[in-house]
Amino acid sequence: MSGKSASDYAAWKTLEQLYASDKARLVLKDLFASDPQRFAKFSREYTDSTDPKNTFLLDFSKNLIDDKVFAALLALVKEAGVESARDAMFAGEHINTSEDRAVLHIALRDPQHHFSLSEDGTGDVPAVLAHIKDFTDKVRSGAWTGYTGKRITTVVNIGIGGSDLGPVMVTEALKPYSQRNLDCRFISNIDGTHLAETVRDADPETTLFIIASKTFTTQETITNATSARDWFLGHAKDKAHVAKHFVALSTNTKAVTAFGIAEENMFQFWDWVGGRYSLWSAIGLSIALAIGYENFAELLAGAHAMDRHFTTTPLENNLPVILATMGIWYNDFYGAQTHVLLPYDQYLHKFADYFQQGDMESNGKFITKQGKRVDYQTGPIIWGAAGTNGQHSFYQLLHQGTKLVPADFIAPATSHNPIGGSLHHRILLSNYFAQPEALAFGKSEEQVRAEVGANASEALVKSKVFEGNRPSNSILLPKITPRSLGSLIAMYEHKIFVQGVVWGINSFDQMGVELGKVLAKNILAQLGAPADVKGHDSSTTGLIHYYQKIRVE
Numbered sequence: 001m002s003g004k005s006a007s008d009y010a011a012w013k014t015l016e017q018l019y020a021s022d023k024a025r026l027v028l029k030d031l032f033a034s035d036p037q038r039f040a041k042f043s044r045e046y047t048d049s050t051d052p053k054n055t056f057l058l059d060f061s062k063n064l065i066d067d068k069v070f071a072a073l074l075a076l077v078k079e080a081g082v083e084s085a086r087d088a089m090f091a092g093e094h095i096n097t098s099e100d101r102a103v104l105h106i107a108l109r110d111p112q113h114h115f116s117l118s119e120d121g122t123g124d125v126p127a128v129l130a131h132i133k134d135f136t137d138k139v140r141s142g143a144w145t146g147y148t149g150k151r152i153t154t155v156v157n158i159g160i161g162g163s164d165l166g167p168v169m170v171t172e173a174l175k176p177y178s179q180r181n182l183d184c185r186f187i188s189n190i191d192g193t194h195l196a197e198t199v200r201d202a203d204p205e206t207t208l209f210i211i212a213s214k215t216f217t218t219q220e221t222i223t224n225a226t227s228a229r230d231w232f233l234g235h236a237k238d239k240a241h242v243a244k245h246f247v248a249l250s251t252n253t254k255a256v257t258a259f260g261i262a263e264e265n266m267f268q269f270w271d272w273v274g275g276r277y278s279l280w281s282a283i284g285l286s287i288a289l290a291i292g293y294e295n296f297a298e299l300l301a302g303a304h305a306m307d308r309h310f311t312t313t314p315l316e317n318n319l320p321v322i323l324a325t326m327g328i329w330y331n332d333f334y335g336a337q338t339h340v341l342l343p344y345d346q347y348l349h350k351f352a353d354y355f356q357q358g359d360m361e362s363n364g365k366f367i368t369k370q371g372k373r374v375d376y377q378t379g380p381i382i383w384g385a386a387g388t389n390g391q392h393s394f395y396q397l398l399h400q401g402t403k404l405v406p407a408d409f410i411a412p413a414t415s416h417n418p419i420g421g422s423l424h425h426r427i428l429l430s431n432y433f434a435q436p437e438a439l440a441f442g443k444s445e446e447q448v449r450a451e452v453g454a455n456a457s458e459a460l461v462k463s464k465v466f467e468g469n470r471p472s473n474s475i476l477l478p479k480i481t482p483r484s485l486g487s488l489i490a491m492y493e494h495k496i497f498v499q500g501v502v503w504g505i506n507s508f509d510q511m512g513v514e515l516g517k518v519l520a521k522n523i524l525a526q527l528g529a530p531a532d533v534k535g536h537d538s539s540t541t542g543l544i545h546y547y548q549k550i551r552v553e
């Protein structure tokens with residue numbers, strides 16, 4: 001870590017100059033026309049040395065770059081010390097400086113268990129994995145039964161943020177691998193509706209609750225867990241039955257046992273696992289229950305293979321590094337505010353939701369590790385939806401809006417559901433190929449005129465023009481499997497890491513979520529009567545008073 005700000009780097013200044021001098025030249029139509037080798041030059045194949053089937057392609061040729069820009073972006077990564085920061089993370093150094101913690105989610109997915117920093121608990125990873133396997137096998141086989149001796153048919157994970165989004169996204173993504181007689185559900189929102197609707201048709205005799213909370217103090221999760229226990233005891237009556245229906249995933253043994261969950265029904269993890277990086281830990285229990293331990297292990301193995309790629313591949317061929325640099329180019333030089341994730345796979349419909357937390361909670365920060373306010377942009381707004389749905393709603397803006405929205409298109413070559421002899425999938429993929437092409441190359445006025453004829457109004461002609469030159473990455477995988485998904489997620493995790501290092505921020509704390517929590521606690525105590533509402537601005541006071549007037553409880 002150099003202690004410099006990103007904008008102090010020589011490579012940053014080079015990029016500023018290149019942007020100013022070459023922007024007008026960086027036109028995809030011309031760049032492709034002048035270089036028949038452009039695709040070969042700006043695409044990379046990822047290979048997993050332990051599984052040849054886990055190979056996929058990143059095509060970044062449809063970005064507004066040339067050799068000079070790409071070289072300067074890689075020079076920036078070098079100058080920012082990304083390689084030494086990466087090595088520090090893998091060595092277990094406390095790179096989460098504000099919380100004085102190591103960042104070792106990578107240790108959770110290393111099958112050789114190279115990490116044995118026993119003072120941090122990394123040495124205990126195999127034992128927790130064995131616990132997950134044992135429990136998962138018992139529940140899935142029916143050996144673990146509820147209080148009346150019936151097998152478990154419904155699993156309800158109660159957690160929020162990192163204790164929810166990863167398990168939700170992965171269980172959705174890997175549905176083809178799930179055991180169909182085990183229904184996995186999720187409760188996160190404090191809104192009582194989420195709990196009520198999730199347990200409405202559940203049978204307390206066959207429902208298992210997983211209370212997932214790193215801290216075990218999160219208001220939403222503890223309130224939902226307590227109400228779920230009340231719902232359960234309303235049927236089961238005897239507190240002794242809780243042991244068969246409630247397990248916990250946490251770092252906080254004291255709070256878990258105080259809640260009434262026995263220590264043997266607690267799956268441990270550690271403070272060096274960040275919430276938004278925790279699906280690889282005990283937080284992944286619902287994933288293992290849904291898809292089986294062997295598939296969960298494959299997910300971990302896929303992520304580990306990407307860790308190896310990240311640590312051993314030269315920067316110019318390193319997929320997370322390449323994705324990070326493309327993002328920095330638009331975010332910091334072109335002024336793009338957002339980045340859209342567009343998986344052309346229905347199973348990945350929660351992918352963008354997951355990386356909203358992964359990216360925005362990691363890199364949505366204006367203070368550097370040295371405590372200086374940045375004078376450049378940090379993390380982008382992440383959003384997205386599964387294709388082709390977005391094409392019929394927000395793609396209009398992507399194609400003809402006034403904003404630059406860099407996009408990642410992600411698709412599997414083979415579907416798990418080859419309906420109609422794969423007709424659906426071929427249509428889906430034709431859109432996956434067509435959209436980046438349309439964004440990049442657009443449709444010229446001449447083309448429009450030729451189509452609409454001489455009698456068309458000028459306004460109509462102009463409205464049909466696509467300017468093009470809108471950048472995207474395309475990621476093409478053979479199939480969404482536990483292993484390829486593990487690699488894909490880890491690739492994005494490391495992309496976020498690289499960007500955080502370049503921007504000089506701490507990607508592993510989340511101070512920005514605290515203020516709202518404190519204010520809400522204070523307001524909760526004032527909701528009773530108008531006279532209790534004190535210490536707020538007139539808007540907040542007025543809103544609370546109006547609520548007190550109209551509520552019916």
Ligand SMILES: O=P(O)(O)OC[C@H]1O[C@H](O)[C@H](O)[C@@H](O)[C@@H]1O
Pocket residue numbers: 160161162163212213214215216217218221275276361510513
């Ligand atoms: O797992 P928990 O301790 O319950 O935390 C759940 C979530 O809440 C916090 O407010 C953080 O912003 C998230 O990073 C975290 O994942």
